Amino acid sequence: MRFRVPLLIAIVTLTGICVSAQSSKEAPRTADGKPDLSGFWQGPLMRNFFQSVGGPPFTAAGKAAYDLNLTQSINPEGLCIFAGIPRASISGVPFEILQNGQRIAFLYELMTTWRSIPINGAVHPKSMDPFYFGNGAAKWDGDTLVIDIVGFKDTKSWIDDDAHPHSDAMHVVERWTRPDFDHLEHETWVEDPKFYTKPWTFKRVFTHMPAGQQPMEYACDENNKNRDEGKLRPGPNGTPQY
Numbered sequence: 001m002r003f004r005v006p007l008l009i010a011i012v013t014l015t016g017i018c019v020s021a022q023s024s025k026e027a028p029r030t031a032d033g034k035p036d037l038s039g040f041w042q043g044p045l046m047r048n049f050f051q052s053v054g055g056p057p058f059t060a061a062g063k064a065a066y067d068l069n070l071t072q073s074i075n076p077e078g079l080c081i082f083a084g085i086p087r088a089s090i091s092g093v094p095f096e097i098l099q100n101g102q103r104i105a106f107l108y109e110l111m112t113t114w115r116s117i118p119i120n121g122a123v124h125p126k127s128m129d130p131f132y133f134g135n136g137a138a139k140w141d142g143d144t145l146v147i148d149i150v151g152f153k154d155t156k157s158w159i160d161d162d163a164h165p166h167s168d169a170m171h172v173v174e175r176w177t178r179p180d181f182d183h184l185e186h187e188t189w190v191e192d193p194k195f196y197t198k199p200w201t202f203k204r205v206f207t208h209m210p211a212g213q214q215p216m217e218y219a220c221d222e223n224n225k226n227r228d229e230g231k232l233r234p235g236p237n238g239t240p241q242y
Contacts, residue, residue: 025180025181025182026180026181027178027179027180027181028181030099030100030101031101032101034101034140034143035143035145035177035178036099036178037097037099037104037145037176037178037184038096038097038098038099039096039097039184039208039209040094040095040096040208040209040213040214040215041094041095041096041097041184041206041207041208041209042092042093042094042095042206042207042209043092043204043205043206043207044092045090045091045092045161046090046092046202046204047160047161047162048202049090049159049160049162049164049202050164050200051202052200052201052202053198053200056164056196057196057197057198057200058195058196058197059193059194059195059196059197061167061194061195062165062167062192062194062195062196065165065167065195066163066164066165068165069158069163069164069165070163073163075158075161075163076156076157076158077111077220079156080111080220081132081156081157082111082113082132082133083108083110083111083113083132084131084132084133084134084152084153084157085115085132085133085134085136085149085152085172085174086159086160086172086188086190086202087157087158087159087160087161088106088108088110088113088133089174089186089188090160090161090202090204091110091161093108093109093110093215093218094109094209094213094214094215095107095108095109095110095215096214096215097184101119102118102119102120103116103117103118103119104116104117104119104138104145104147105117107215108215109215109216109218110218111218111220112217112218112219112220113133115133115136117136117137117138117147118137118138119138119139119140119145120137120138120139121137121139122137122138122139122146122147122148123137124137124148124150124151128150128151129151130151130152130153130154130168131151131152131153132152132153132157133149134149134150134151134152134170134172135149135150135151136148136149137149141175143177143178144175144176144177145175145176145177146173146174146175146176147173147174147175147176148171148172148173149171149172149173149174150170150171150172151168152166152168152170153168154166154167154168154170159190165195166192166195167192167194167195168194169192169193169194169195170190170191170192170195171190171191171192172188172189172190173188173189174186174187174188175187175188181208182207182208183205183206183207183208184205184206184207184208185203185204185205186203186204186205186206187201187202187203188201188202188203189201190202
């Protein structure tokens with residue numbers, strides 16, 4: 001398992017918005033005139049996930065799920081389970097974006113995971129299997145790529161590093177904008193009516209990695225001391241839980 005220390009490449013303000021200086025270089029565009037989001041990107045770990053609503057607005061079921069995570073659960077990342085969305089987007093670990101006219105792909109250093117999303121007008125299939133990254137569908141809104149995500153797994157999955165849970169009803173909308181060559185703006189809206197009483201948003205800015213740098217190999221299970229601790233434990237009504 002390898003770790004890097006993220007560069008302090010953005011300033012997190014009291015509003016939770018990452019502010020950075022503008023680049024003198026314009027954002028590249030694809031052959032069809034859309035902003036090209038491709039490149040290697042990184043940002044600092046984000047810990048003020050619920051700041052826009054003053055803390056997690058739990059429902060009773062959400063608070064119970066949170067308490068269970070704190071007392072009877074092991075961090076899924078410690079078991080090499082995918083971080084998923086939105087957690088992968090608030091980590092300090094770099095990622096790569098590859099884009100063409102039909103799809104956009106995110107290649108994460110974190111556990112060497114990926115997601116590939118059709119740019120199809122944000123239309124989901126009628127039948128979907130649940131995934132840690134959900135089912136994403138994208139469309140362009142001017143120069144902003146909007147990704148609508150539903151269909152999440154609701155077990156062994158946290159939405160951040162602090163054990164906050166989500167249910168299978170979670171709905172995430174991401175907005176990605178590249179204002180110049182060096183910066184990638186990311187705004188995310190999250191709702192989960194089973195576990196939270198109202199939706200919330202967070203914003204940040206990723207910075208283009210310097211020439212010669214790129215995401216590294218991430219062998220999650222190498223020297224993993226948490227794996228042996230990840231045994232099933234009794235949960236509510238005797239149901240096994242991690």
